[in-house]
Amino acid sequence: MTQCTTTTPEKYNARMRTVTEEKLMVAVRVRPLHSDEGPRIVHVVSDKMLVLEDESDNRRDVLRQRRHNEKHYVYDRVFGEESTQEEVYDAVCASLVSDTLRGFAGAVFAYGATGAGKTHTMTGLMTRALNHLFTSIAESEDPNSFEVKMSYLEIYNENIRDLLNPTAGPLELRDEGGSGAPVVTGLSELRANSAGHVAELLARGDRARTAEPTHANQHSSRGHALLSVIVSKQLGACMQRGRLFLIDLAGSEKAGLRARRLEGAHINRSLLALGNCIMALSGGARYVNYRDSKLTRLLREVLGGRCRTAMVAHVAPGASHRDTTRSTLHYAQRASTITNRVERELIETPMQMSQYRTVINELREEISRLKMKMKDDRSSFSDRPREDYPNDEEIHEETAESAAHLKSLREAIVSTFKQQMRLRRRLMELDSHLLGLALDAERQHAAISHWEARFNRLYKPVTIPGSRLSTQQSYRGGTGSTAGSERAEAEVAVEQAWAELAAVEREQEAARTERDRVERQLEQVRLRGAQLEQELPARISSGPEREVLALVCRVHELEADKLALQGERAARAHELRRRDLALQRRDAQRRLSDEIITRQRRALQELGIGIPPELAQLYELYQQEIHASTYTESNDIYTPPYRLPPISTSMSELTWSESSSGSGRGSSSGSGGTLALDHRLPRLPPTPRPRTRYSQPSAVTLKRYASDDSIVTAAPRARDESAP
Numbered sequence: 001m002t003q004c005t006t007t008t009p010e011k012y013n014a015r016m017r018t019v020t021e022e023k024l025m026v027a028v029r030v031r032p033l034h035s036d037e038g039p040r041i042v043h044v045v046s047d048k049m050l051v052l053e054d055e056s057d058n059r060r061d062v063l064r065q066r067r068h069n070e071k072h073y074v075y076d077r078v079f080g081e082e083s084t085q086e087e088v089y090d091a092v093c094a095s096l097v098s099d100t101l102r103g104f105a106g107a108v109f110a111y112g113a114t115g116a117g118k119t120h121t122m123t124g125l126m127t128r129a130l131n132h133l134f135t136s137i138a139e140s141e142d143p144n145s146f147e148v149k150m151s152y153l154e155i156y157n158e159n160i161r162d163l164l165n166p167t168a169g170p171l172e173l174r175d176e177g178g179s180g181a182p183v184v185t186g187l188s189e190l191r192a193n194s195a196g197h198v199a200e201l202l203a204r205g206d207r208a209r210t211a212e213p214t215h216a217n218q219h220s221s222r223g224h225a226l227l228s229v230i231v232s233k234q235l236g237a238c239m240q241r242g243r244l245f246l247i248d249l250a251g252s253e254k255a256g257l258r259a260r261r262l263e264g265a266h267i268n269r270s271l272l273a274l275g276n277c278i279m280a281l282s283g284g285a286r287y288v289n290y291r292d293s294k295l296t297r298l299l300r301e302v303l304g305g306r307c308r309t310a311m312v313a314h315v316a317p318g319a320s321h322r323d324t325t326r327s328t329l330h331y332a333q334r335a336s337t338i339t340n341r342v343e344r345e346l347i348e349t350p351m352q353m354s355q356y357r358t359v360i361n362e363l364r365e366e367i368s369r370l371k372m373k374m375k376d377d378r379s380s381f382s383d384r385p386r387e388d389y390p391n392d393e394e395i396h397e398e399t400a401e402s403a404a405h406l407k408s409l410r411e412a413i414v415s416t417f418k419q420q421m422r423l424r425r426r427l428m429e430l431d432s433h434l435l436g437l438a439l440d441a442e443r444q445h446a447a448i449s450h451w452e453a454r455f456n457r458l459y460k461p462v463t464i465p466g467s468r469l470s471t472q473q474s475y476r477g478g479t480g481s482t483a484g485s486e487r488a489e490a491e492v493a494v495e496q497a498w499a500e501l502a503a504v505e506r507e508q509e510a511a512r513t514e515r516d517r518v519e520r521q522l523e524q525v526r527l528r529g530a531q532l533e534q535e536l537p538a539r540i541s542s543g544p545e546r547e548v549l550a551l552v553c554r555v556h557e558l559e560a561d562k563l564a565l566q567g568e569r570a571a572r573a574h575e576l577r578r579r580d581l582a583l584q585r586r587d588a589q590r591r592l593s594d595e596i597i598t599r600q601r602r603a604l605q606e607l608g609i610g611i612p613p614e615l616a617q618l619y620e621l622y623q624q625e626i627h628a629s630t631y632t633e634s635n636d637i638y639t640p641p642y643r644l645p646p647i648s649t650s651m652s653e654l655t656w657s658e659s660s661s662g663s664g665r666g667s668s669s670g671s672g673g674t675l676a677l678d679h680r681l682p683r684l685p686p687t688p689r690p691r692t693r694y695s696q697p698s699a700v701t702l703k704r705y706a707s708d709d710s711i712v713t714a715a716p717r718a719r720d721e722s723a724p
């Protein structure tokens, strides 16, 4: 897999938002030749190159007709027919599995004509990947901190089937969820606890796949199968989530061969949509239409998302498959230019410092209560008159009697404490989830306001004197198709933002309900803990009892310290995120201010309206302020194509004279009341785009201004789905 940028994988651990751009890895596997497929036309030259003997392009050329046209293809890896499942796994999938454990998303999909060997490869990869996953988890420092879940679905005739629950009806695919990834409602997501368990689930799913004989394969898979494995790990206050997708596509077929069959039509249609996406992505298209099939909607993340992806294209080496082989090799070549922005997924579960403090104070109170109890008992014991001291026999009896009771009490106290800690943690997670949702909602609000402001829905139209256009008309109408497409873009963006906002609100509601439930549960556990403490013997006399209690206190203390540390770290991370967001917003505001000032100045100049010297001075101050900000190369996200125009150094050029006429416009000299217009404003740089005088900056311009993470100017991601 070619890593194009800057960041080494280690850096993913250091920074939450480190992103690398990575090319899709493309491998080609050639399966063994079958006796009925004609002569061999595919030759593997090396582990990166193969040659296809194609037919000559020029059929009139007698010499050429005899010679085959040899085409060389180079890929990241080429596997010949002798290649083993192990080799393919090691080269294509092993690193993706390791990445999944570190919170990345990885995918392998098998592409190729029917009977070319896709299922053969994917079966090998699936079992090996899951074995590798569970072995790595077992060998890790903290195996219990991982949770593995899997789902397995099939798209057959444009219907989604749950392969782990095949009797359920077709499932719905909905575009919702903050991440923008579509959600299959009702899909079983089963918790897997061992490689054996997963193998069993996989076998169950495979049995449920739709298969039947075709001309090229006696056991042809007629639907696309998608195995998804999610590996979660709690990392302090964050939840790391890695995902692995293993996809076995149905085989493409020659047009017309099964044209009468609905399934053939659906398979070809979805593969055509996939091919279109590959072409669009490899050509660097701005919009990629994933909407044409359920397959492409589901593979959106894999093809154009945050996923490390490998494609294994499969070909049969015989001459009878020449056309499909050529087409597969062609798509594979195009796919090798696709680049994804790979990002580690850490779902932050930060919480505010005050909340941590409350929890920790409560824990400490509990500890001091226990300590006081020990102290009281000790002092009451030592206060007793000498003759009241129990003798050795009494002490022995007393100890024997209370030992069992104390033991069970201690266990019960520790267990309620653990329950409390679990519930408190859950509460914290829910709180920080709610905080995250609030930020998401804020982002969506910002996006909506941005787009609405762009199209002047927030302000009343302003009529510019002397101009036939109102600002609203000029912003809205613009000229030609650019304005129309911008407008369409805005509408989709706003609609999307509203939809996402509604989804966020639904999630907030669910999180609040869950929070209430957990809070009630916590209260019950706390009451139970208090009762148990009451039950502690009124007099704790023996050394071992005291030790046991001290130990309980120590455990409590350590838990509290651990929580305090986590709290500090999470609170810092949360604060940084908030500041980041605030900075982005300020930056966007400042860029807009620049834009407005520049345009207003240009408008004044073009309309021949003069400005008073105080305003010119303010311009100058503003410009100085802008220039005073130092930008290093690395953080210079602000490089607009045109900055504020330079202000003339000679203020004498700005002349304000009293005029009796009262109308300043158009007057170039004269006395009184008007500004002398000549050189009143410093010279403006040439207008960057010859559109309307007050034309709105295009989306492209604004995006160029904005950093990638801009919360204001970037349209929500789902916009990408609409073709321009």
Ligand SMILES: Nc1ncnc2c1ncn2[C@@H]1O[C@H](COP(=O)(O)OP(=O)(O)OP(=O)(O)O)[C@@H](O)[C@H]1O
Pocket (backbone or CB within 6 Å): 030, 031, 032, 081, 112, 113, 114, 115, 116, 117, 118, 119, 120, 121, 214, 217, 219, 220, 221, 222, 249, 250, 251, 252, 314
């Ligand atoms: N690399 C290989 N080595 C040995 N046998 C192979 C290899 N690849 C495929 N085969 C065999 O070729 C036949 C067809 O393979 P497979 O079912 O994997 O094709 P497919 O591409 O999944 O087809 P379809 O799209 O129709 O499901 C099977 O009998 C399989 O065992």
